[in-house]
Amino acid sequence: MTHSRKPGFLRIAIPTPLRRTFDYLPPAGIDPEQLQAGIRIRVPFGRSEVIGVLLEVTHQAAVEKRRMKRARDILDHKPVLPEELMRLLIWASRYYQHPIGEVVQQALPGLLRKGKKALSRGIPHWQLTNTGRQCNPSTLRRAPRQAQLLRLLQQHPEGLNAGQIDAHEKQWRPVMSKLVERGLVEIKLTSCLAPPLHETAGGLTLNTAQQEAVARVESRLAEFHPFLLDGVTGSGKTEVYLHLIERVLANGQQALILVPEIGLTPQLLSRFRQRLPVRIALLHSALNEQERLCAWLAAASGEAGVVLGTRSALFTPLARPGLFIVDEEHDISLKQQEGFRYSARDLLVLRARQLNIPIILGSATPSLESLHNCQAHRFEHLHLPERAGQAQPPRFRLVDVRGQKLEHGLSAQLLTATQTHLNDGGQVLLFINRRGFAPVLMCHMCGWHHRCERCDAHMTMHQQSRRQRCHHCGSERPLPQICPECGSSELIPVGYGTERVEEALGSHFPDVPVLRIDRDTTRRKGAMQQMLEQIGEGTPRILVGTQMLAKGHHFPNLTLVGLLDADYGLFSADFRAAERLGQLVLQVAGRAGRAERPGEVLIQTHHPDSPLLQILLTHDYGRFAQSLLKERKAARLPPFSHLVLLRAEATDERLPGQFLAEARAEAEALQTAGIELFGPLPAPMARRAGRSRAQLLLQAEERNTLQQLLNQWLPRLENLKSGRKVRWSIDVDPLEMF
């Protein structure tokens, strides 16, 4: 009998919100058996052409051959996404129930999505020629913009890249071309990788706990083994990473390090460059498309020894992966909250398992999930219980503010302590979780106050810009001079935010420089970096800031941290609020006294007897976490169960509830043994940006039970008519419940 092989079809992931794959005939003359998964292919789709990624060559097409379209052309000889990443992406698409086409797109740099060649010659830099260096800009009197650019470049003899020029000039490219034509400027291509610094510092002598942690990981360098590096702030976790990365590099392998926030990359990058003899690729949201592609390709080719990036850098291809690290693993920024809602930490653990390499999750305040994984022996728990070097742990004090008259949110004790620390030459950080001047502006005569018309929220009063703004939808309007209800001019701010505290400090300590750091003062590109530098130089003596300041920054002169309001974390509807409060308190506190000077932490509260705050006073996060884990276990909440949240919103307030009720009925018609359903219920903020929002929560003890249901449930949800009239989304392992 002759064996005739069926022809192969191309199964392709297409960038569309449809939860399915698409089959195509190979381009004429192409043998599909020669094609590898992970290459890009241009295909007709609807009335246009799109670029998809090959998932597999199949012999069982989902549609009839005569109705199948032919792919147009093959863009890559070699996969841009290696097999290992393709497997991870397919898994993630199933687990998070997100369309495979969109998942694959997220893993690709923008230029590859647009069909550009997987090649980078470097990043263009504009630099003066010899003539340009000698040219006096005032001779270009007829061309003032050219003169201005020339002046800019003369101030930067090392040359500037596009992003740097953008910061000074708008629409400068045609002007620059003129300068190039005149022979005053030339374009040079430079590497996107950060080279090691010439003056490299040697490693520190590790203390016993650090040595032990390094030894534990070193004994597992050739296999999958997840570690939780649980070390108080300043205990030398970064030093442990550095030792291990050096070791991995010496083996000829690469290391990938994820941090939750772009603001943390410069500090780590400069430490890495001082110590590691390799080029480092940075991957974060502030790169332009060329820089991103260049860094991505350098990781894939192995030219970059270390890759340092934020969330989506987890999808970077690596030539010789040897070690993964997730720093500040408790941080919720590691979970994407929009569209493809994935946890970068959890996916990187999975990727490490596929690659059979170790992974370290590091934090001073580990997530309850990771601590639970240690107790269940899925992760190995490494401890760094003490601060490294000379630094002492900070002293904690609760300030009972009940019945006290506060000066714009500041208690007498906190003001006194601030004065004392300033006198001793220390820096002071006052932390408050609200930006703006006051959360509400109210009429003293009739009680009128402004609510956002589109949200269930107040408009926040901003003094400096003289505006009221909704922090949830961005609506804004001028501050009223008189009450629109009764005409009174006695409008009073109620409560306080960063602006108000800044102002109060200015009048209480008139000669002391105060710096405010929140989303309003750091909006401009590069502003945050500039402020961090000022803080490091010790110029501002008092810092007022929001949680932006709580993350791993290193402020050597800081000796006092004050938390103006710890109470909001005690009464939130979110079951994770207490965990977040504890993490925040210890992280903010960790900014104090990191060098030789001892630190002090003052926490203002109306609930000084709260058991949670009492445990926090002992500075023992482990004990705090254990007490929370006990509560979670009793309430069967994560990590002792698993959640899926189905959210829906629409302008018509009846529609979300209707859709969710039908969705619930569909679930109940399927196998739901072991799953509890809660809702439909209004979301904690039931109206936002003019839309009504509701949710349905699914809870189960076993992940698999939920996964099995989701696989059958989602196709049914897509067929619900009521689903077309709302915006709905599914969130597997949600971290925020709104």
Ligand code: ADP
């Ligand atoms: P973490 O990442 O845990 O916050 P770092 O690695 O940034 O801690 O270390 C905190 C400070 O202690 C840094 O200034 C670092 O140089 C110093 N340090 C770390 N390890 C040691 C050590 N073994 N001996 C002396 N100083 C150390």
Ligand code: ZN
């Ligand atoms: Zn009034």
Ligand code: ZN
């Ligand atoms: Zn609003």
